[in-house]
Amino acid sequence: xxxxxxxxxxxxxxxxxxxxxxxxxxxxxxxxxxxxxxxxxxxxxxxxxxxxxxxxxxxxxxxxxxxxxxxxxxxxxxxxxxxxxxxxxxxxxxxxxxxxxxxxxxxxxxxxxxxxxxxxxxxxxxxxxxxxxx
Ligand SMILES: [Zn+2]
Numbered sequence: 001x002x003x004x005x006x007x008x009x010x011x012x013x014x015x016x017x018x019x020x021x022x023x024x025x026x027x028x029x030x031x032x033x034x035x036x037x038x039x040x041x042x043x044x045x046x047x048x049x050x051x052x053x054x055x056x057x058x059x060x061x062x063x064x065x066x067x068x069x070x071x072x073x074x075x076x077x078x079x080x081x082x083x084x085x086x087x088x089x090x091x092x093x094x095x096x097x098x099x100x101x102x103x104x105x106x107x108x109x110x111x112x113x114x115x116x117x118x119x120x121x122x123x124x125x126x127x128x129x130x131x132x133x134x
Contacts, residue, residue: 008036031087031094
């Protein structure tokens with residue numbers, strides 16, 4: 001798996017891409033990298049990572065069972081980053097707009113989202129997003 005292309009569509013090997021963040025080697029340096037690694041965690045069913053990268057306030061409202069269900073039901077196909085605002089090393093907030101294609105119970109769908117991220121103690125977290133499932 002670590003030798004394979006990263007599921008996030010970066011055209012890099014998994015080991016040199018999202019795995020560095022998912023494995024806990026180092027935190028994602030920019031909001032986009034966190035977003036990509038969370039997508040990859042969904043493709044892998046890594047619920048622990050998804051929860052750990054959720055901003056604390058928002059995390060309290062999350063039911064892990066829902067994430068497990070989504071991760072199991074959805075077969076992720078690809079990820080496209082559409083736009084970004086802030087979210088670089090010098091920012092503490094960022095926004096990433098993306099479209100994730102997936103198949104759920106045999107049906108092709110696209111998860112379009114404008115996600116908000118914050119950086120606390122040098123780590124990026126997902127706060128919330130404006131989601132459209134098409
Ligand atoms: Zn990746």
